[in-house]
Amino acid sequence: MRTPRTIAVVAHSGKTLDGGLDELRRRITGHGVEKLLWYEVPKSKKAPKKVRKALDAKPDLVVAWGGDGLVQRTIDVMAGSSTPLAIIPAGTGNLLATNLGVPADLAGAVDVAFEGKRKRVDLGKLNGEHFAVMAGIGFDGAMIQDADKDMKARLGKLAYVWAGIRHVNGAAPRAQVKIDGIDWFDDEASCVLVGNVGTITGGIQAFDDARPDDGWLDVGVATAQGALQWARALGTMAVGRSDRSPFVRITRARRVDVKLHSKLQYELDGGAREAAKKLTAEVVPAAIKICVPRVRVPSEQPAAEEALVG
Template sequence: MRTPRTIAVVAHQRKTLDGGLDELRRRLSSFGVSELLWHEVPKSRKAPKKVRALLKKKPDLLIVWGGDGMVQRTLDVVAGTKTPVAIMPAGTGNLLATNLGIPANLEEALDIAFHGRRHRIDLGKLGGEHFGVMAGVGFDGAMIRDADRKLKDRLGKLAYVWTGLRHVNGEPASARIMVDGVKWFDDEASCVLIGNVGTITGGIQAFDDAQPDDGWLDVGVATAHGALEWARALGTMAVGRSDRSPFVRTTRARRIDVKLKTKMEYELDGGARSSTKSFSAVVSPGAVKVCLPRH
């Protein structure tokens, strides 16, 4: 593989990994880069505009520096193009990077960017936005909403555990779920998750057989209510297959339609979105090319 010549970087200023952005720039100079295009943003929602500007320059490689929110916003713009993306996992959860085998180590992540294999992965699409990890509503959405930036900065991944404990006794919502046009679930649910990969928030293996390049989305619904049932459900996920829990149902589909009795907030890859009573998610097969470990 030839060394990419024009390298584009879009980076979240508040996120850090090893020596930070100064170290990233220094290390890039050792890869024989002929042109370096560099944009920094203070918030992930500012990224799409910068990414669109970078793509117009037709870079050989786009490096995204940040957490899951930054990666999601970037991939949403890159989807459907030929530009390969390299992830520098500088966030709290780094869920997509973890699922793809990209370590939170700058030297190793850069080696993957320049010498790894290029591989197309699927993305999900919900509400006009692509996501790489998951979309969720209910317990999951409330947990993400309350794990704000200050709490995540202080507690890291424990922020999700802390806020999750505050919502285990929340009222379940009536949900009607269609998978590929067929009714699959119509009852009370405390959480509905749609996943493109297996491991989600807090390192939970929610979808045991999910692969980011299988052309499917996995969908799960949790009916656990209260601390005891949630403890049983999460305990089953920790030691065995999630679908063996009496409080969890999972399947897979190319399209999932969800209707709720009351409005609830949903989240994409750890980022809170608006409240809604209905949404649809579809798979976008091979939507984006990413840099992965050689093995």
Template sequence: MSPTVAVVAHRKKTLGAGLDRLRVLITEQDVGELLWYEVPKSKKARKKVRQALKEGADLVFVWGGDGMVQRCADVLAGSGVPMAILPAGTGNLFATNLGLPIDLEETVRIGFHGRRERLDLGLLNGEHFAVMAGAGFEAEMIADADGQAKRRLGKLSYVRAAVRHVGGPLVPMTIEVDGTTWFDDQASCLLLGNVGTIAGGIEAFDDARPDDGWLEVGVSTAQGPVQWARVIGRMATGRSEESPFVRITRARKVSARFGAPLTYELDGGEREATTKIDAEAVPGALTICLPPEPPA
């Protein structure tokens, strides 16, 4: 029996010859029913994914960037229905970390004929994320790197945003990892990672894997341009843990309390400021379509 295939697309994002070409490529495959949903912004995607699952989708193509992927993964988590990513966003960190090409024809082929793998997600304050979550400096930087700047400047948009926020204050933080107090001091940034490469192409967590059942945890006490330049320099050379302004560990569960409300983000999407974060790794939560394994 031919599969029911759903497409959930951010209509303002572009890849290859566009959504019309995507429809043609899908209809060239052995497809039963095609469910097609377009949304004007990523936060409207959850409702469409729920509808697709209700209508019996066997495979869900997600057209957009990390924000779209995050919203859709939040609904697909635990369903067993595979997600095929069509990386059409200004930020495609999850796709890049997974080795997916920025190529429409090839990613459609991977969706239908690639291997299926179950990968971890993070769960923060009740919402899943695929790449990273953060509070403090990093979240403020991402919120400030608006979409237009990202399209025009790419990684430089994050650098420009970072420069505007390096003078921000340190905030008291108490962070527990797996039930034990790990950090109790002032800090400028808390970062949780499911993969290694984060916003701006920075390699924040050298050993991160999205299939190991762990969240990477980083906290920075850097303040001001000189200290942050040293931190980013160490990250750029893959030696984050050697910075005197960074502590890194990993955990199954993380609980953080802040002395003042901090903006936080999930996969590049800003959320309202909060004084507490509760997060955990969710092993094997998302079934994803990946390129075939290379021959041994």
């Protein structure tokens, strides 16, 4: 694979991983890069402008350093682009990186950026904004909103669990959900999730069979109310398939329409958004090219090894 000659880095300056941004620069330039474009932002919301500027320079590769928020903002701009994206997981949850097998250490993530495979993956698009992992409303959206920056800094992924506990006794709103235009659910729902991958916020395996390259979105509705029912639902997810829980219903669709009887906050890839009463999510097949680890088939041997054997 040809080494990318022009690299654009979009980095959240408040995130750290191993040796930090100085180490990232050193490792990138060690790969024979001819031109390095460097953009730092103090918060994820500032990333889109820098990503657009980076793409205007026509780089061979865009590297995103940060957490789920910066990655989501980056893919929203890069959707439909032929330029590959490399993720350096420097956040708390690192949902997309984890689902794609990108290493959680700086050296491993940079190695994937330069030596990994460029894989086309689907994205979801909710109310005009792209997401790569999931979108959620109800209990999930409230949980994300409460897991603030300070809490995540202190507790890591447990911040989402702690925040969630504070919402399990809330009243479940009524939700009407259509799957590809067909009525599918009309009842009280504590949470409605639309996923592109299997593992979601807090490390929960919500969609056991989800794949980011199958052209579908997985859809889940949770009807659990109160701490006891949620404990049973999460316990089933922990030891078996989530769709085995009596409080969870799961299917697939290319378009999902959700109508609520009252406005609720929703979230995209772990980032809270304003309250809404109607949501429309659609799959965007093969929307972005992302660097992922290479998986060698056991029976395959590199050419050099074959030459030695022969």
